[in-house]
Amino acid sequence: xxxxxxxxxxxxxxxxxxxxxxxxxxxxxxxxxxxxxxxxxxxxxxxxxxxxxxxxxxxxxxxxxxxxxxxxxxxxxxxxxxxxxxxxxxxxxxxxxxxxxxxxxxxxxxxxxxxxxxxxxxxxxxxxxxxxxxxxxxxxxxxxxxxxxxxxxxxxxxxxxxxxxxxxxxxxxxxxxxxxxxxxxxxxxxxxxxxxxxxxxxxxxxxxxxxxxxxxxxxxxxxxxxxxxxxxxxxxxxxxxxxxxxxxxxxxxxxxxxxxxxxxxxxxxxxxxxxxxxxxxxxxxxxxxxxxxxxxxxxxxxxxxxxxxxxxxxxxxxxxxxxxxxxxxxxxxxxxxxxxxxxxxxxxxxxxxxxxxxxxxx
Numbered sequence: 552x553x554x555x556x557x558x559x560x561x562x563x564x565x566x567x568x569x570x571x572x573x574x575x576x577x578x579x580x581x582x583x584x585x586x587x588x589x590x591x592x593x594x595x596x597x598x599x600x601x602x603x604x605x606x607x608x609x610x611x612x613x614x615x616x617x618x619x620x621x622x623x624x625x626x627x628x629x630x631x632x633x634x635x636x637x638x639x640x641x642x643x644x645x646x647x648x649x650x651x652x653x654x655x656x657x658x659x660x661x662x663x664x665x666x667x668x669x670x671x672x673x674x675x676x677x678x679x680x681x682x683x684x685x686x687x688x689x690x691x692x693x694x695x696x697x698x699x700x701x702x703x704x705x706x707x708x709x710x711x712x713x714x715x716x717x718x719x720x721x722x723x724x725x726x727x728x729x730x731x732x733x734x735x736x737x738x739x740x741x742x743x744x745x746x747x748x749x750x751x752x753x754x755x756x757x758x759x760x761x762x763x764x765x766x767x768x769x770x771x772x773x774x775x776x777x778x779x780x781x782x783x784x785x786x787x788x789x790x791x792x793x794x795x796x797x798x799x800x801x802x803x804x805x806x807x808x809x810x811x812x813x814x815x816x817x818x819x820x821x822x823x824x825x826x827x828x829x830x831x832x833x834x835x836x837x838x839x840x841x842x843x844x845x846x847x848x849x850x851x852x853x854x855x856x857x858x859x860x861x862x863x864x865x866x867x868x869x870x871x872x873x874x875x876x877x878x879x880x881x882x883x884x885x886x887x888x889x890x891x892x893x894x895x896x897x898x899x900x901x902x903x904x905x906x907x908x909x910x911x912x913x
Contacts, residue, residue, distance in 0.1 A: 552576065552642055556608055556624045559589070563637040565610075569617055569624030573608050578642050581606065589638065592620075593631035610634055646707070648687045656688075665702065683720075695731075701776065713788065719776035719798065727783045730774070734787040734794075734810025734828060736766035766790060768810060775799070775816065781806060787828075797834065815852065833868065857883075 553576050560567035579588035581600030590606035592598065592615075601609060601620050608624040610631075611617060617625035628634035648669045658664065658676040665684035670676065674688045677696040686704040688694065694712045701720035706712065710724040713731030724730065739761045747756040770789025775798030780786065784806040788794055794808065797816035807825045808814070815834035820826075824838045827846035832838075836850055839858040844850070851868030861875035874883040 552644055554641060556626065559638065559641060560626055562641055563626070563634060565634060566627045567624065568627075569608070569622065571624060573624045575608055576642075578638055579604075579606070581609065584609075589642070591635065591638070593628050593634065610638065646687075646689070646705075648689060659696075671708075677714075689726075707782075713772075715771040716774070716788070717771065718774045719778065721777050722774060723779040725780065725782040725784075725804065728780045729785045730780065731772045731788045732785060733768040734766075734790055736768065736790050736810060736828070737763040738766055739763060770794065770811070772796070778802075781822070784808075787812075790828075803840075809846070821858075 553574050555571065556567050556573050556575070557571035560571070575589040576587045577589070578591055579585070581590045581592045581597045582603040584590035584604040584606035586605055586607050588606055590601060590604060590609035592601050592609045592611055594612050598620060607622060609622055610626045610628050613627050613629055615625070648671045650669055652658065652664070652670040653672045655672045656670040656674045658670065659678040659680070661678050662676045662680040662682070664670065664682045665686065667685040668682050669687045671688060671690040673691045675693040676682065676688070677694060677698065679697050680694050681699045682688065682694065683700060683702040683704070685702055686700050688706045689708045689710065691708055692706045692710040694700065695714040697715045698712050699717045700712070701718055701722060703720055704718060704722040706724045707726045709727045711729045712718070716731040741761070743761050744756055748754065768788045769791050770793045772786050772788050772794045774796045777799045778796055778801070780802045781804035783804055784802050786794060786796065786808040787810040789811045792811060794811055795813045797814055797818070799817040800814055800819070802820045803822040805823050806820045809826055809828040811829040812826050812832070814832045815836065817834055818832060818836040820838045821840045823841045826832070826844040829847045830844055830850070832850045833852035833854065835853045837855045839856060841858055842856045842860045842862065844862045845864070848862070848865050850862065850866045853869045854866050855871045856862060856877065857873035857880070859875065860873055860877045862872070862877045866872060866877070871880040872878060873880050874886065878886065
């Protein structure tokens, strides 16, 4: 895709200088950029890379001297990552799903396919499913019975959308994710060993045989508009009521959302986050990588949890938390400082014990 510097500047609302008719076809890191590339050098530390590369145009930090950097044109980005998002959208060649319905795709006669939708090779569309206009269903993707998928949605290769799931507009499902598999719900005729431990918070318990009985998932999954789910992530259907993902929420790869979970709008769940069943998560919550969330708790709006945090109890709105178990960020920093001092403290205590015991011997 070829764009002039003037076109990119207009589309992104950025200031541009130099030869605005210069055309670029793709973006590149400064050191790898050739004459056709737009170099992404949005901080002074990238100036050295520009000298190694052959870029004629670049996105620069405010105040940079594009002439001194050997460029013919430049765009200026006051907020670099926001500019990066716009450039990526403008220069992304996208995925070629073809057009129309591929002859190898299976579509149940009762399914409805909207105008401009694309169904790729070996995709499967189940009974009474509704695929809205301009949606794109990738190769080997499957959409089960009674599913509704909104306009401009994209299901990449190998995505599985299970029965009765409802998905809003502009949804993106990366390869291999599964929406609406059964929840992990099992019960024993008598209280299980796990229930005993949880009730008593003790490992002392009666050891007995137990058999697990499945609880079927009668609910489904409801997903709002502008949601994205990363590769190989899984959202379980609800036991009775639906699992819900609010509009604008983004899930990274390898995220697991358990049955009956409710997530608000514009939240972000990073890689390997796991949320146990029936937990409610508010709006604009950010859970960093490997955060684990207990079942049946509530996390308020605007909470930020740092990487590796384990959340066992309710978290009030607006709090930044870290650690295992999760504490306020400020508290966790003090805990970690104290942990670093423990070896020195233990040595001091040993010296005091030696001195005191020595005094008693005399």
